[in-house]
Structures are given as C-alpha cells and as structure tokens.
Amino acid sequence: MRLNLTVNGRPHQADEAWEGESLLHVLRERLGLPGSKNACEQGECGSCTVYLDDVPVCSCMVAAGQAQGRAVRTVEGLADGDRLDAVQQSFVDSGAVQCGFCTPGLLVQAHDLIERNPEPTDAEIRESLAGNLCRCTGYEKIMDAVRLAAQRKAVS
Amino acid sequence: MDFLRAASLDDALATKAQRPDIAPIAGGTDLMVAINFDHIRPSGLLDLTSVPELADWSESGGVIRIGAGVPYARIISELGEHLPGLAMASRTVASPQIRNRGTVGGNLATASPSGDAHPALLACAAEVELASVRGTRRLPVAEFFTGVKRSAAEPDELITAVHLARATGPQQFAKVGTRNAMVISVCAFSVALHPDRAEVGTGLGSAAPTPRRAVEAEEFLAGELTSRGMWTDPRPLPETVVTRFGELVAAAAAPIDDVRGTASYRRHALGVLARRTVGWTWDEYSTGRQTCA
Amino acid sequence: MSAHVNAPSRAPQDLSESITGGVGESPSRPDGNLKVRGDYAYSSDLWAEDMLWGATLRSPHPYARIAGIDVGQALAYPGVYAVLTHEDVPGDNRYGLKIVDQPVLxxxxxxxxxxxxxxxxxxxxxxxxxxxxxxxxxxxxxxxVTDPKRAAHDGTLPKLHPESGRENNLVRYQPVVRGRQDVSADVVVSGTYTLGMQDQAFLGPESGLAIPAEDGGVELYLSTQDLHSDRKQTARALGLPPDKVRLTMSGVGGAFGGREDLSIQAHVCMLAMHTGKPVKMMYDREESFYGHVHRHPAEMYFEHGATREGKLVYLKARMYFDGGAYASKTPVVVGNATTLGTGPYEVPNVDIAGWGVYTNNPPCGAMRGLGAVQPAFAYEAQMDKLASALDMDPVELRQRNAVDQGSVLHTGQKLDYPAPVGELIERARNLPMPPERDPAAEPDIRDLPGGAANTTHGEDVARGVGYAAIIKNVSYAEGADDYSTARVSLQAVGGEAVAMVHTAAAEVGQGLVTVQQQIARTELGVERVNIHPNDTSVGDSGSSSASRQTYITGGAVKTACEAVRETLFERATARLGHAVPDLTIVDGKLVSDSHGVLADVVDILGDEVIECTREYHHRPTYPLDPETGQSELVHVQHAFSVHRAVVDVDTQLGLVKVVALDCVQDVGKSVNPDAIVGQIQGGAVQGMGLAVMEEIQVSDGLIRNPSFTDYLIPTILDTPPMKVDIIERGDPHAPYGVRGVGEPPTISAGPAVLAAIRAATGLDLTHAPAGPEHITGTAH
Structure with a gap:
C-alpha cells in the first residue's frame, strides 16, 4: 500500500506499507520519525500521541491507511527550529524528563491541553494527562512543567 | 489483508455485503490493539472515517441520532445536557486521546460486557441503527447484545447510529475500576429517571455475559415513585426504597470471577453504585439541579 | 564521536550540550533537549539499511518436555532468512546472572x-x-510446580534443576540468627503477609540491533542495565571471546531491575551472525511480560515480641520467595531479605530464615528495592500491630526502636556511618498535613476515590494516615568485589578546556550522565564536560542497580578526574619550573592561594590530551555464614527513608485515593538535589502502585494479565502531591559522603500507603496490593 500524508508540515510518502501497520509504525519505521514512542501499542500509555488533523490521538490505534491525505504533527514538529516550544522547554527546566520515553506523547498531549485551556487547574491537568503513563517521575515534576508552560505561554 | 476506504454509506454497505468478513474500522481503539498484538488478522480493513452519514449527530422530535463515527469527546462536549448519562459514561472511557477517536458505534460493534457506553444506552432505552444493502433497521439496545462480544448484527450489516430520547429527567453513570482513570470497568451502573412516562431505566456493565438491565429494580422504583405520588411531589426517597433498589440491581447481575475482579465484589459494588446513583438522580430531580459530565 | 564504521542510524549520541553546575547544584540533564525534541535515540529506534526483524517462539506451557521441533515450514516461508533452535546456539547454551542455569533456547x-x-x-x-x-x-x-513452599520442602515434586545439587527446588536457603532463641516477651504479635508479583513496567520495550562484524564478531546496540554482564553471558552463548562481542548502549526507556538479565541479547546476535545481516529485535508489551523477570512474590510469617514499654525483644521471621523457573537474582533476594528483615530497628534476639525456590512460574529477579521491598511490608505492618497491642503511638514505637550509628544489626554488622532513622521519623511526623476534606463543600470527583468514574460524591470516604520506615543496602554485598571503571580525558578544543567522561555505567533515565558531568566539573574546574556513549570499549562499571552508581561509578569518575588533575599539575610544575603546593583549577585556570592565577589550563594542555582510566572499589564486604548469617560487614552501606501516606478510602467500594505521600530521606550528600527529588517521587509511586494496584496475576503458571490494560500502574490521576525532605548525613566511607538514593523510597512508600488504608478502614489487610475486594471482604 502506498500512503501520502503531511507530517510536520511536509508531504511524505510511504511505499509498500503493510495494511496492518499502524500510523505509529509508519512514522517510526518508514518515515524516519521515531520520536513518537512505542511503549504499549494498545492505547494505554499515550507515548505515541500525535496530532492527527489537530486532534491528539494514539498513533498506534490509527491504521496506516486512515492517515492517507491527513496532516500529522509529531513531537519532532513542536519546536520552531532551534527554539523549543514552551512545553518542551518547561519539561527540561522542571526536571520532568528522566528516561524520556513517555515525554514525546506527554508533550503533544500537554501542548493540546494548553492550546484549548490556557489556565488549567491541577485537576484538569491530571484528567487531561491521565492517558500518558510515566514510570520514572511520579508525575510531580510533570505537573510542575505543565503549570510552568501554561504560565510562559500566557505571558508570551 | 487489504485496506478499503468507504467514501459513502452505500459504498461501505456494498463492500460489507460482498465481504462480510472484512473488519470495519473507525477509531480503531479496539481493532488495532488486536492487530498490533497479533490476536486477529482480518481479511481486510474497511475504513469508515470518511463516511459522512456516520460523522455527526442530529436531533429530531426529541430523539437524538448519534452517527456511529461520532467520537466520545464530542458526546462529552456537545451532548452533556441532552444525554447526561451517556456523556458521563463517555468521560470514563480510557484517556482523552482514546475519547478523541473511539466511538459509541465501535463500542457496540465490540459488544463487550464491559463497554462503557452500554449501561447508559440501556438506561435510556436506546435503539441501535443497523444498515445493510437489504435496508435499515432499528433494534432496542437490550436486544442487540446476544452474548460475550456477540451481537444481533448480521454479517452484512454495519452499525450506523444509535438513537436516544433526549433526557426528560436526571441520569447518572458510575464505573468502578481499580485505578482512578484509564481503566476498564470492573463493573458499571447507569440509572435514568423518565418522568415523562413515569419510568426508570437501568443498565449494568461487566455484570453478566452481556450488558443488561435490572428490570425488577426499574419496575420496583417506578412503582414506588408512582404509588407514593413522588413524581409530582418529590420528597426524600425512603431509605428502605434505596436499599431495596440496590438489592434488586445486585440480584440482576450474573457476574464472573476474572482478572479484573471477583463475582462477589461485582455484585456488592453494583448494589453500592445503585444506591448512590439513585440517590444522586433523586436529589437532582427533587432540587432541579443537573449534573453534567 | 567514536562511531563504528558500520554504526546504524539512530546510534547513540555524545552528550555535549553546554550546561553548567558542579556537585551539589542541580544542572539540567545533558540529554534533556534531545529527549523533548524526540531526537534521543532509544534502542527501539535503531535502524540499519537492509536490516532484518527477529522474533521469538515462546513456550505456551509452564512445564513440558519437548519431543521435537520442526522448522521446515517456517524456513520455507517467503521472506524468512533464518529459523534457529538450541541446536544453532554456537557456544554454551546456558546463561544466568548468579547461577548459569537458563538455556538460551x-x-x-x-x-x-x-x-x-x-x-x-x-x-x-x-x-x-x-x-x-x-x-x-x-x-x-x-x-x-507452582507452590513455592512445597517447592522448598516437598521432595516428591519434580526437581526442575537436578543439576543444582541443592535440596528439593531450593535456589538458596539462608538463616540469620543472633541472640537468644528461647526468649519470651510481654507482648507478642504475629502475622502472615503476602506480596503479589510486581512488574517493572518500564516503558521502552526490550530491543536491540545486532550487526555482524568483519572480524567474526558482532556489534550489539541495545538497552540494558549492565553492558559487561550482558557481554560475558552473550559471548559465552555465542562461543566468542568477549572482545569479539562489542556492546553499545542505546537510549534506555527505564529499567528498574528488569534489564539486568538477558532478553534479546544472545538471540539477536545469533540471528545476525547466522544471516550475515543486521537484525533488529523488539518485544511488544505482551511479549515483554514474558521476556523479562519480575519482582519475587513472597509469603512471610513475622512474629515480634516486645516489652510493655515498647522495646523490641525478639523477631522470628520465615520468608518464601518464588524465583520461578530460573535463578536470576533469587540468591540476592534471599540475602537482602534476611539481612534487612528486622527493618531499621534494633532487635536483640533474631531468628530469620529465607527460602528462594525454583518453580514453573514466571522467572523473578531484580526490581528496584529487591529483597528489601517484601519484608518491609511485613515488618511495618507488624510495627503498627504491635503499637496497637501496646496501645502506643506507632510513630513513638518506631522511634523507640530505631537504629542509629553504632547499632549492631542482626548479622553482627556494626553501623559505622550515620543512621539517623529516629530523626527521619521525627521529621516525617512534623511535615505539614494536607488539608482536611470539607464535607460541606461541593467535591471535585477527580479528588475522590474512583476519580472521574463518578463512584462517590463523598459518601463512605474515610481518611487514614500511615507511616513506614525502611532500610536498604546499597551496592553489591556478601563479598562481591564491587567496582566501576571511568576513563576521563581533558583537552583543549577551540581555546576551551573540554573534559570527556567515558564509562560503561548504564544511563537508564536516573540521571547518571548529569552526575558524571557534575563530578568532572567539580574535580577538573572546567565547564564543558562531554559524555561518551556507554560501551564495552571501556572497563566494567557493574549494573545500574542497588542504588550504587552515584557511589561506585561516581567514585570512579572522581578518582579518574583526580588522576587527570594530578597529571595536569605535574605538567604545570614542569612548565612553571617549580612546584606550587596548593594548586587548584578554577574556571579553566590554574590557581594557587599563594600565587594567584598561574596559567590557563588550555595553555598547559597545548595539543595534548590527558587521559586517565581508573577503577574505584568500595571497601570489602564479607559473605554470610551459611548457618548463622553472621558477617563482619555484609553490606557496604545502608540507606534509610521514611514515608507518611495520607489516603482517602471509599470503604464501601474499596477504592483508594492517595492524598499525600511525603518522604524524608537521608541521602548522605545531595549531589543533584532536583534529580534526587525526582528519584524519590518516581520511586515512591512504584511503591504506591504495589500497595494498591500492581500485580501480575499468575495461575497454574500462566500470566493472566500480560498487558497494560490489565496490569495497571498509577496514572497522574492516581498520584498525589509529594513533599520531599532531604537530609545529608554524609557516609565517611563514600565519595563525597553520598548514600544510595534510588531504591529506599520505593520500599517505604508501599507499606506507608497500606498502613494508611488500614488506619482508614480498621482492616488487617495482609496482602499487597490491597485491591477493592480485599478492602470490602469480597475476595472470594
């Protein structure tokens, strides 16, 4: 199967994709974009979260063919060149990154949260990130990072 | 395995008629797990995400038709007032990412006893719309479930929508999981008051081989409310009524021991959920306050 | 970087970002930017032109004889390059960490x-x-064979490893006995406690890429906790000398003990060498549950006697650990559990025995806090039970019995370093409590047990508070020569002195890369410190386990830096023509108190590179006497932490919301305070998970929940705010006085949460995790 899709603003083509592949597999193994992570491949961990036409989804649950003609934005597409997005910078500054395997998915999901809800309460942050498992941090510094990112986005 | 993209409902139905073993896919939140883990290999995938007839909800004459492709996130944000029970249930589905993709149509297609939408659909007496090249039919949701992950859908049929009357009274949904988010139900319960017809609706999840109603509990409570004149003159629900309602709900369950919980816990917890949710709905009914998801 | 000629794309990167900060500061991670950009190369991201994909056939049965294997059809399947069985294992078809008992195939x-x-x-x-x-x-x-107790004692069962020479299905039996054995006490409490099998649940799946090398060897890129241990075992299986098996660390997505044993290592190398092509292997989540060891489940009988005044008189404990099919770290689990089984308390008369056994259950091995997590659930439950029997405040009881510097443990080891357990307990009690729940206020259901699933609006919600104090050994013990190797170089690059630190010590997410940079900055007085990828071209560092790397590899980096510095000073002396007694390096300049600034480091270096490789060994430990468990010094260091948990429990549904999980810990010396807080919070949540939800359910040898759908780990909605109070009572034997940090919080958090649930419900709750059916009495 041949696929055409836009990823991070650029057109991409994948050839010879097997029909049972997920969008995640296509991004990682066919398009050279391994930033989105493959921790569970059952929609339980959120580490593969990407924007699909501006909506965050688990890319492991999207059949490759369903991405035909669609626009995808991954963790690799969050920064503006050398400048990290406020969410990315806040994760670094708050120590919210340890092994980092959950980070790409969390960044996309947190980015979307702040876009939709610029001043989230703690309860809203927790409910919004409940589908992103992290095994290293205990989430406290992730909370710090999201609060900091929201503050930074509000003043910028 | 091949991949077919349906551009219209007719297109999808024609394909399903020719290839009844093809797997329809919308949000993919059940199907892709099975494929990723090598549990199934369907002969092909039929993508329904571009079918306009499935993509929206509409209201006509007090009945809401939710296209099978409408994701939970939209039910929560757009239908919380009209269908509070289903919206609350939708909020408990997995994670925000899954709610952005997963659909009630897909939940019905999987027909798992633990499907989160099912108790709310049962309590609201929803109807499932099934379509094939032979035509379209509507089936009460209670008749739709025929066994563990089995339904009344024919091999050539697609689930195209559910129909629910707009809420005329309070509705509640509660689900027990062993984690505070992102969890498959150990058991779930939904209750809806239908003051327009002096009836009560219920739905039980993860309580039997299929999602089911607690008919005796419904009839008991509706009878008590009617005989005590409480539909028109709401007073506090007598404790004995609440207790009995809980017992009847628990008695309606036929749960099993499995990896997520014991039968004994499920029966017990359903009683607790029934007592609490009926208290909340009655509180709303008597005070006029409404809970939204 | 020192890339191999045929390095795959997405091979590991040098970490060279400009960040400043020495020991005691909190610089950010040198890999942080790469990680938030999605550019950090994990082992599952590896890719090589023309690579093949490996897969593993696994047994569907817990115990079976293999009468035959027919690979004909598989080999004939289009696209297949190799199908290998035990007959194709080129070397010795056996591996294992402590006991070489597991077939490669x-x-x-x-x-x-x-x-x-x-x-x-x-x-x-x-x-x-x-x-x-x-x-x-x-x-x-x-x-x-699935019952661990029978496996230990019942000679009629099949022996799963007859070659072991040990009785029945024993892997290790260890008693630790001290004081009198015929004592009685005013008050006696006892209980039997059980612990389910916990999974490390690291997020990065087991994965690696093997590339056949021209010299007949193999290059393996992978994620692991211990490159040299992997190399030794893999080389043995491949029948190659170790130097022909070259391992390079790719990004590791968490480990927590689950990457100490081999998974893909020997397999993927066999496939690469057989096909002559690069081969990648990557487990999916289900296979991962079968592909790595788990935490040992345990059954533990504990009996404590105490005086009416609340002084412990005796402890009798019997502990069984199910090691599953292969030994892995079972011997260490038994050693740790029996030597740490008193908890951080002085007990004059002790009779502890531990059994680790083979069964046909899933193999168990290392997981964060190994062998110390299990008894902590028992002894801390006992302390609360004893306090209740004495009608005494449980915190007071703990303080009355807490060890301190100078205490002699039941192994005979005297604590010759600070052991401020009483102080930790006191500080934990004094931490501010979270606000009480206001029953009149409209609750946010997300703050209640059940969360957004709307199970309570406050009905039947009871609050409880629980404490736990624990002890853990740091580093390898029982006479193991525990050491690490560091290679540090210093050279001038673009007019700036740049250090490079090269070790094989696995960065698994804990932040060892940051710590190594901090040490080099402090010791060498330069800002720029690059981190070379971990690989086997430098000496052994041991594993990233046992809370040991900041201590041991930190010690190696410090020692190597000191050697580099000495060499630099020698050169400076030669250049200056005279010796200067009190030389130091500050901001890239050689400075002495007496002479001021003497020279720029870059000028002394010129075009030369100073490179020193050093080993650091901790002071020797000694084995346990097999009969009495006595030892002069079984552990090189102990670490202590105290947790206080506050929980809300829906007593009718048995659902729990942890409201606060606050920790006080002695870290000896806080090398990177922010990173330590991150370790403590992350470790605590793993312990909390074990207390309330995490259990691999095994029946008849089969895992019933091998997925993240049914093996649940805490989400951000399950996790409370966590205060961390760090104290620094330096260990004079350790570099900078550091004390291992990573494991203690995992050990103390779980028992504290369970204690809080008991306090809220009045129930005994003897099993961890305490699920809704335990709390509601509907388990059967």
Whole structure:
C-alpha cells in the first residue's frame, strides 16, 4: 500500500506499507520519525500521541491507511527550529524528563491541553494527562512543567 | 489483508455485503490493539472515517441520532445536557486521546460486557441503527447484545447510529475500576429517571455475559415513585426504597470471577453504585439541579 | 564521536550540550533537549539499511518436555532468512546472572510459559510473526510446580534443576540468627503477609540491533542495565571471546531491575551472525511480560515480641520467595531479605530464615528495592500491630526502636556511618498535613476515590494516615568485589578546556550522565564536560542497580578526574619550573592561594590530551555464614527513608485515593538535589502502585494479565502531591559522603500507603496490593 500524508508540515510518502501497520509504525519505521514512542501499542500509555488533523490521538490505534491525505504533527514538529516550544522547554527546566520515553506523547498531549485551556487547574491537568503513563517521575515534576508552560505561554 | 476506504454509506454497505468478513474500522481503539498484538488478522480493513452519514449527530422530535463515527469527546462536549448519562459514561472511557477517536458505534460493534457506553444506552432505552444493502433497521439496545462480544448484527450489516430520547429527567453513570482513570470497568451502573412516562431505566456493565438491565429494580422504583405520588411531589426517597433498589440491581447481575475482579465484589459494588446513583438522580430531580459530565 | 564504521542510524549520541553546575547544584540533564525534541535515540529506534526483524517462539506451557521441533515450514516461508533452535546456539547454551542455569533456547524441556524455544529472522515483523507460527513444536505437557513452599520442602515434586545439587527446588536457603532463641516477651504479635508479583513496567520495550562484524564478531546496540554482564553471558552463548562481542548502549526507556538479565541479547546476535545481516529485535508489551523477570512474590510469617514499654525483644521471621523457573537474582533476594528483615530497628534476639525456590512460574529477579521491598511490608505492618497491642503511638514505637550509628544489626554488622532513622521519623511526623476534606463543600470527583468514574460524591470516604520506615543496602554485598571503571580525558578544543567522561555505567533515565558531568566539573574546574556513549570499549562499571552508581561509578569518575588533575599539575610544575603546593583549577585556570592565577589550563594542555582510566572499589564486604548469617560487614552501606501516606478510602467500594505521600530521606550528600527529588517521587509511586494496584496475576503458571490494560500502574490521576525532605548525613566511607538514593523510597512508600488504608478502614489487610475486594471482604 502506498500512503501520502503531511507530517510536520511536509508531504511524505510511504511505499509498500503493510495494511496492518499502524500510523505509529509508519512514522517510526518508514518515515524516519521515531520520536513518537512505542511503549504499549494498545492505547494505554499515550507515548505515541500525535496530532492527527489537530486532534491528539494514539498513533498506534490509527491504521496506516486512515492517515492517507491527513496532516500529522509529531513531537519532532513542536519546536520552531532551534527554539523549543514552551512545553518542551518547561519539561527540561522542571526536571520532568528522566528516561524520556513517555515525554514525546506527554508533550503533544500537554501542548493540546494548553492550546484549548490556557489556565488549567491541577485537576484538569491530571484528567487531561491521565492517558500518558510515566514510570520514572511520579508525575510531580510533570505537573510542575505543565503549570510552568501554561504560565510562559500566557505571558508570551 | 487489504485496506478499503468507504467514501459513502452505500459504498461501505456494498463492500460489507460482498465481504462480510472484512473488519470495519473507525477509531480503531479496539481493532488495532488486536492487530498490533497479533490476536486477529482480518481479511481486510474497511475504513469508515470518511463516511459522512456516520460523522455527526442530529436531533429530531426529541430523539437524538448519534452517527456511529461520532467520537466520545464530542458526546462529552456537545451532548452533556441532552444525554447526561451517556456523556458521563463517555468521560470514563480510557484517556482523552482514546475519547478523541473511539466511538459509541465501535463500542457496540465490540459488544463487550464491559463497554462503557452500554449501561447508559440501556438506561435510556436506546435503539441501535443497523444498515445493510437489504435496508435499515432499528433494534432496542437490550436486544442487540446476544452474548460475550456477540451481537444481533448480521454479517452484512454495519452499525450506523444509535438513537436516544433526549433526557426528560436526571441520569447518572458510575464505573468502578481499580485505578482512578484509564481503566476498564470492573463493573458499571447507569440509572435514568423518565418522568415523562413515569419510568426508570437501568443498565449494568461487566455484570453478566452481556450488558443488561435490572428490570425488577426499574419496575420496583417506578412503582414506588408512582404509588407514593413522588413524581409530582418529590420528597426524600425512603431509605428502605434505596436499599431495596440496590438489592434488586445486585440480584440482576450474573457476574464472573476474572482478572479484573471477583463475582462477589461485582455484585456488592453494583448494589453500592445503585444506591448512590439513585440517590444522586433523586436529589437532582427533587432540587432541579443537573449534573453534567 | 567514536562511531563504528558500520554504526546504524539512530546510534547513540555524545552528550555535549553546554550546561553548567558542579556537585551539589542541580544542572539540567545533558540529554534533556534531545529527549523533548524526540531526537534521543532509544534502542527501539535503531535502524540499519537492509536490516532484518527477529522474533521469538515462546513456550505456551509452564512445564513440558519437548519431543521435537520442526522448522521446515517456517524456513520455507517467503521472506524468512533464518529459523534457529538450541541446536544453532554456537557456544554454551546456558546463561544466568548468579547461577548459569537458563538455556538460551530451550532444549528438551521448557520450564515456564514464555520460555524462548526458537528464533526467526525475516524481512518484516509480520513475516517473522507468521513464520514463528509455522514452527511445529511437539510438547509433552507436564504438571507444573507452582507452590513455592512445597517447592522448598516437598521432595516428591519434580526437581526442575537436578543439576543444582541443592535440596528439593531450593535456589538458596539462608538463616540469620543472633541472640537468644528461647526468649519470651510481654507482648507478642504475629502475622502472615503476602506480596503479589510486581512488574517493572518500564516503558521502552526490550530491543536491540545486532550487526555482524568483519572480524567474526558482532556489534550489539541495545538497552540494558549492565553492558559487561550482558557481554560475558552473550559471548559465552555465542562461543566468542568477549572482545569479539562489542556492546553499545542505546537510549534506555527505564529499567528498574528488569534489564539486568538477558532478553534479546544472545538471540539477536545469533540471528545476525547466522544471516550475515543486521537484525533488529523488539518485544511488544505482551511479549515483554514474558521476556523479562519480575519482582519475587513472597509469603512471610513475622512474629515480634516486645516489652510493655515498647522495646523490641525478639523477631522470628520465615520468608518464601518464588524465583520461578530460573535463578536470576533469587540468591540476592534471599540475602537482602534476611539481612534487612528486622527493618531499621534494633532487635536483640533474631531468628530469620529465607527460602528462594525454583518453580514453573514466571522467572523473578531484580526490581528496584529487591529483597528489601517484601519484608518491609511485613515488618511495618507488624510495627503498627504491635503499637496497637501496646496501645502506643506507632510513630513513638518506631522511634523507640530505631537504629542509629553504632547499632549492631542482626548479622553482627556494626553501623559505622550515620543512621539517623529516629530523626527521619521525627521529621516525617512534623511535615505539614494536607488539608482536611470539607464535607460541606461541593467535591471535585477527580479528588475522590474512583476519580472521574463518578463512584462517590463523598459518601463512605474515610481518611487514614500511615507511616513506614525502611532500610536498604546499597551496592553489591556478601563479598562481591564491587567496582566501576571511568576513563576521563581533558583537552583543549577551540581555546576551551573540554573534559570527556567515558564509562560503561548504564544511563537508564536516573540521571547518571548529569552526575558524571557534575563530578568532572567539580574535580577538573572546567565547564564543558562531554559524555561518551556507554560501551564495552571501556572497563566494567557493574549494573545500574542497588542504588550504587552515584557511589561506585561516581567514585570512579572522581578518582579518574583526580588522576587527570594530578597529571595536569605535574605538567604545570614542569612548565612553571617549580612546584606550587596548593594548586587548584578554577574556571579553566590554574590557581594557587599563594600565587594567584598561574596559567590557563588550555595553555598547559597545548595539543595534548590527558587521559586517565581508573577503577574505584568500595571497601570489602564479607559473605554470610551459611548457618548463622553472621558477617563482619555484609553490606557496604545502608540507606534509610521514611514515608507518611495520607489516603482517602471509599470503604464501601474499596477504592483508594492517595492524598499525600511525603518522604524524608537521608541521602548522605545531595549531589543533584532536583534529580534526587525526582528519584524519590518516581520511586515512591512504584511503591504506591504495589500497595494498591500492581500485580501480575499468575495461575497454574500462566500470566493472566500480560498487558497494560490489565496490569495497571498509577496514572497522574492516581498520584498525589509529594513533599520531599532531604537530609545529608554524609557516609565517611563514600565519595563525597553520598548514600544510595534510588531504591529506599520505593520500599517505604508501599507499606506507608497500606498502613494508611488500614488506619482508614480498621482492616488487617495482609496482602499487597490491597485491591477493592480485599478492602470490602469480597475476595472470594
């Protein structure tokens, strides 16, 4: 199967994709974009979260063919060149990154949260990130990072 | 395995008629797990995400038709007032990412006893719309479930929508999981008051081989409310009524021991959920306050 | 960087970002930017031109004899390049961390469901999966041994490892006995406590890429906790000398003990060497549950006697640990559990015995806090039970019995370093409590047990508070020569002095890369410190486990830096023509108190590179006497932490919301305070998970929940705010006075949460995790 899709603003083509592949597999193994992570491949961990036409989804649950003609934005597409997005910078500054395997998915999901809800309460942050498992941090510094990112986005 | 993209409902139905073993896919939140883990290999995938007839909800004459492709996130944000029970249930589905993709149509297609939408659909007496090249039919949701992950859908049929009357009274949904988010139900319960017809609706999840109603509990409570004149003159629900309602709900369950919980816990917890949710709905009914998801 | 000629794309990167900060500061991670950009190269991201995909056929049975294996159909399947069985193992078909007892590929018998039987290499993962299905194995199914207690004592059961020479199915039996054995006490409490099997649940799946090398060896890129241990075991299986097996660390997505044993290592190398092509292997989440060891489940009988005044008189403990089909770290678990079984308390008369056994259950091995997590659930439950029997405040009881510097433990070891347990307990009690729940206020359901699933609006919600104090050993013990190697170089690059630190010590997410940079900055007085990828071209660092790397590899980096500095000073002396007694390096300049600034480091260096490789060994430890468990110094260091948990419990539904989980810990010296807080919070949540939800359910040797759908770990909605109070009572034997940090919080958090649930419900709750059915009495 041949696929055409836009990823991070650029057109991409994948050839010879097997029909049972997920969008995640296509991004990682066919398009050279391994930033989105493959921790569970059952929609339980959120580490593969990407924007699909501006909506965050688990890319492991999207059949490759369903991405035909669609626009995808991954963790690799969050920064503006050398400048990290406020969410990315806040994760670094708050120590919210340890092994980092959950980070790409969390960044996309947190980015979307702040876009939709610029001043989230703690309860809203927790409910919004409940589908992103992290095994290293205990989430406290992730909370710090999201609060900091929201503050930074509000003043910028 | 091949991949077919349906551009219209007719297109999808024609394909399903020719290839009844093809797997329809919308949000993919059940199907892709099975494929990723090598549990199934369907002969092909039929993508329904571009079918306009499935993509929206509409209201006509007090009945809401939710296209099978409408994701939970939209039910929560757009239908919380009209269908509070289903919206609350939708909020408990997995994670925000899954709610952005997963659909009630897909939940019905999987027909798992633990499907989160099912108790709310049962309590609201929803109807499932099934379509094939032979035509379209509507089936009460209670008749739709025929066994563990089995339904009344024919091999050539697609689930195209559910129909629910707009809420005329309070509705509640509660689900027990062993984690505070992102969890498959150990058991779930939904209750809806239908003051327009002096009836009560219920739905039980993860309580039997299929999602089911607690008919005796419904009839008991509706009878008590009617005989005590409480539909028109709401007073506090007598404790004995609440207790009995809980017992009847628990008695309606036929749960099993499995990896997520014991039968004994499920029966017990359903009683607790029934007592609490009926208290909340009655509180709303008597005070006029409404809970939204 | 020192890339191999045929390095795959997405091979590990040098970490060279400009960040400043020495020991005691909190610089950010040198890999942080790469990680938030999605550019950090994990082992599952590896890719090479023309690579094949490996897959593993695993046993569906917990115990069976293999009558035959037919690979014909699989081999004929289009796209398949190799199908390998035990007959294709080039070297010795055995590996193991402590006891070499596990076949690389099963021969005549399989001992657990999930044991590797055959391998496939193919052009696509799906091709490999289909080929795996086509391998025909003729099994004669046997009755599995699944009861660990019977495995220890019942001689009528089949012996799963007759070659072991040990009684029945024993891996290790260890008693630790001290004081009088015929004592009585005013008050006696006892209980039997059980612990389910916990999974490390690291997020990055087991994965790696092997590339055959021209010299007949192999390059393996992977994620692991211990490169040299992997190399030794893999080389043995491949029949190659160790130097022909070269390992390079790729990004590791968490480990927590689950990457100490081999998973893909020997398999993927066999496939690469057999096909002559690069081969990648990557487990999916289900396979991961079969592909790595778990935390030992345990059954523990504890009996404490105390005086009416609340002084402990005696402890009798009997502990059984189910090691599953292969030994892995079972001997260490038994050693740790029996030597740490008193908890951080002085007990004059002790009779502890521990059994670690083989069964046909999933193999168990290392997980954060190994061997210390299990008894902590028992002794801390006992302390609360004893306090209740004495009608005494449980915190007071703990303080009355807490060890301190100078205490003699039941192994005979005297604590010759600070052991401020009483102080930790006191500080934990004094931490501010979270606000009380206001029953009149409209609750946010997300703050209540059940969360957004709307199970309570405050009905039947009871609050409880619980404490736990624990002890853990740091580093390898019982006479192991525990050491690490560091290579540090210093050179001038672009007019700036740049250090490079090269070790094999696994960065698994904990932040060892940051710590190594901090040490080099402090010791060498330069800002720029690059981190070379971990690989086997430098000496052994041991594993990233046992809370040991900041201590041991930190010590090695410090020692190597000191050697580099000495060399630099010698050169400076030669250049200056005279010796200066009190030389230091500050901001890239050689400075002395007496002479001021003497020279720029870059000028002394010129075009030369100073490079020193040093080992650091901690002071020797000694084995336990096999009969009495006595030892002069069994552990090189102990670490202590105290947790206070506050929980809300829905007493009718048995659902729990942890409201606060606050920790006080002695870290000796806080090398990177922010990173330590991150370690403590992350570790605590793993312990909390074990207390309330995490259990691999095994029946008849089969895992019933091998997925993240049914093996639940805490989400951000399950996790409370966590205060951390760090104290620094330096260990004079350790570099900078550091004390291991990573494991203690995992050990103390769980028992504290369970204690809080008991306090809220009044129940005994003897099993961890305490699920809703335990709390509501509906388990059966």
């Amino acid at each position: 099963a021969e005549d018998v399989v001992r657990f469901r999930g044991e590797a039987v055959a391998l496939v290499a193919a052009d696509h993962p799906e091709t490999a999966r289909r080929a795996v299905e086509l391998i025909a194995v003729d099994y004669e199914v046997l009755d599995p």
